[in-house]
Amino acid sequence: MQTATDLRNLLARIDRKGYPAYKDTKGAYQFPDYVLSIDHVQGDPFAAPSKVSIHVRGSAAAFPPSLYRTPVQRIALQDALTRRFARQAEAVSFRAKGSGHSGQISVSRCGQEVLERTACCLDPTHGDLCLRLEVGFPAQGRTIQARELEKILFDFLPQCIHATLFYRNLDSKQLQAVADLAEDQQYIRDALPQMGLCAFVANGSILPRASGVSARSMKNGVAFQSPPELAVTLDLPHRGQITGMGIPTGITLIVGGGYHGKSTLLEALELGVYNHITGDGREYVITEDTAMKIRAEDGRSIRRTDISQWISNLPNGKDTTAFSTEDASGSTSQAANVVESMEAGASLLLIDEDTSATNFMVRDALMQRVIHRDMEPITPFIDRIQALYRDQGISTILVAGSSGAYFHVADRIIQMDRYLPRDITVRAKQEALAFPPDGTAPKSTGLPNLDRRPKASPEFRRGDRWKLKALGRDGVSIQRETIDLRYVEQLTDSEQTAALGYCVLYAQRHLLDGKKTLRQVVDELDRLIQQRTLAGLCEGQSGIPFLARPRRQEIFACFNRYRGLNL
Structure with missing residues (x-):
């Protein structure tokens, strides 16, 4: 391995040469307390920036093992370090001058969710750290500006590295809070099946987002409050007692007027499969982690998928036990999405009436009288939803604003009223008695055929x-x-x-x-x-x-x- 001095000498030799001479910098260089590795050098200053990685031994980084004892804590720590490096890099990016991407210093831009990324990796055995970033190697035209790169590698980057990757330079209480939140979130996730729940939304959560293009929480948004009938209390390892709405497994219907928060709740549940950062408002919105959002998807490709439980006896005689199309309709795409979710091991389906195919979801009594069941190749989802839970253990949370048909099959019905939930199951069931369903649901045909064996192209x-x-x-x-x-x-x-x-x-x-x-x-x-x-x-x-x-x-x-x- 070469030294930092070797790198400085190399930069002096190639200064003012043609841009391809930057290729000579590729390699690893030992700095006093970390290794800088230049992994890929861009072809010209306007190409994607060069890829650089920083490697710090665990003994030097010195993060306490208690911060990454579990996988979720390790991922949360990596996420926190990535965010901190991004803030540090933003302050010095483009301070080195040149053409194109010259002087750029960047790392992954993290959103509100905590995700495992290649940007920052911590070895759970030894505590070694690797941080990957992109650097725009400076040039004027296609002439190397090595002195500008020297500023980046020997001045700007060391500032960012020492402010991010060494425990002694960080706020220990903030890092401990990150680890504690991750452990509390995992505790709730693990507790869901034991309590017969598929999701949990803590009281005080802020579900509305700032805007349609911002994932940040809405200022002065209505704080979530569970209806008494669905309230559950958990005793978390670090935060202590927390109360919120527990959504039991089975079939849950979310109803309410327009703009009262039905879809907002469902969207929070969709992303509850991920942990969220402090201040997001949805830190304690936790959904069963195999949950899948299902919708109609006109025009998508379907390859040899068994959708026969929902669509069969097509007039053209097309086989729906191994259905293929390059341009799916709303109903066939939604049927395929349900079957593929089963194949993926989902135990919870999340559906919004607004993005569903109407003829896949329900057929009203009048339509069934005019068009007999024998003449309709589509078995609507409402006829299979109870069997999905009874036979396959797959729960459903469904948002509906215009059709009351699902009142008959739902186990519980939640009304969103100005962003606050109310349990109206008893009243809705009583009202539904005046509108008895027409006919009986067809018997379940069991699991679809999921034995698909793809070959390499x-x-x-x-x-x-x-x-x-x-x-x-x-x-x-x-x-x-x-x-x-x-x-x-x-x-x-x-x-x-x-x-x-x-x-x-x-x-x-x-x-x-x-x-x-x-x-x-x-x-x-x-x-x-x-x-x-x-x-x-x-x-x-x-x-x-x-x-x-x-x-x-x-x-x-x-x-x-x-x-x-x-x-």
């Missing part, structure tokens, strides 16, 4: 270099194929979509052999990430990109929307 066997690009949270592009993830609503970060792209690439090269089921493929990917972190997906990559870990449910969702999936 031929082009991936040639060892070609494939271009991958995350398209924000909307999807990921692999070569010329775009996987549309716009309606996978529990994806919360563009780095998750990038990670999904790497999951597809890795699976194409190593796992899709036509023998493993899609479940087994996702199991292998999950195991790889668990053992080798997200970096394990990036084989042969020059510099590990910024990635955030998606849930296994989103990995399934990505494969199921991949038009290149060979089934």
Whole structure:
């Protein structure tokens, strides 16, 4: 390994040379209390910035093991350090001058959720730290400005590193609070099944967001307060007693007038599969972590999916036990989304009437009288919802504002009134007696066929270099194929979509052999990430990109929307 002095001398030699001479800086350099590694050097000042990583031995970083004793605490600590480094880097970014990205210093931009990322990794055994960042190597035109890079590597970066990665320079109480919150959140998550609950919303939570483009909490937002009938109290390891609304497993209907907070509550529950940072307002909104948001998704790709429980006897005779289409309708897409959620191991479905296909959700009594059941290929979700819970243990939380049909099948009914919930189950059930359901629900046909065994696409066997690009949270592009993830609503970060792209690439090269089921493929990917972190997906990559870990449910969702999936 070379020394910091070697790097300084090298920069002096290449100053004012052509930009390609920066390639000579690639390598690892020992600084007094950390190693700086230049992992990938950009091709020109207008290209994506160079990738740099900082490595600090556990004995030097000296973070107490109590801060990362459990996986959730470790991830929370990594998240807190990433956020702190981002603030430090923002203060010095672009202070070194030049063309294009010259002088940029950046790291992952974290949102309100706490996610495992490649940006910062802590070894739970020894406490070693690795922080990855991007640096725009300065140039004027295509001429190296080595003195400006020297400022970055020897002045600006050391300031950021020492203010972030060494315990002695940080507020120990703040870090302990981060670890304690993570442990309390995990305590609630673990307690849900033991208490027969699928979600918990603490009193005092602020669910409304600042705006449609901001995930931060609304100032002066209405504080959540549980109805007495659903109130539960937990004794957390650090915070102590906390009271809130516990939503039992089964079928829960959320109703109320427009703009009273129905969808706001459901959106908080959707993202309750993740832990949230202090001050978010949803720190103690915890949802069963396999929960999946289900919606209609016109135009999506469906590959050999058994949707026959909901759609069968099509007039064209098309087989719905292995249904495929490149342009799904609202009803077929929502049926596929339910089946794929079952395949992904979801035990809770989250549905909003506003984003659902009406003919998939319900058929009213008048329509059933005019169009007999024998003439309708769609079995609406209302006819299967109780069997899903009774036979498969899959609960549903459904938001409805216009149809009262689900009053008959719901186990509990919550009315949102000016952002406050009220339990109206008894009254709603009494009113429903005046509108008896027409006919009987069809018998359940059991589990759909989930035995799908994808094969690798031929082009991936040639060892070609494939271009991958995350398209924000909307999807990921692999070569010329775009996987549309716009309606996978529990994806919360563009780095998750990038990670999904790497999951597809890795699976194409190593796992899709036509023998493993899609479940087994996702199991292998999950195991790889668990053992080798997200970096394990990036084989042969020059510099590990910024990635955030998606849930296994989103990995399934990505494969199921991949038009290149060979089934």
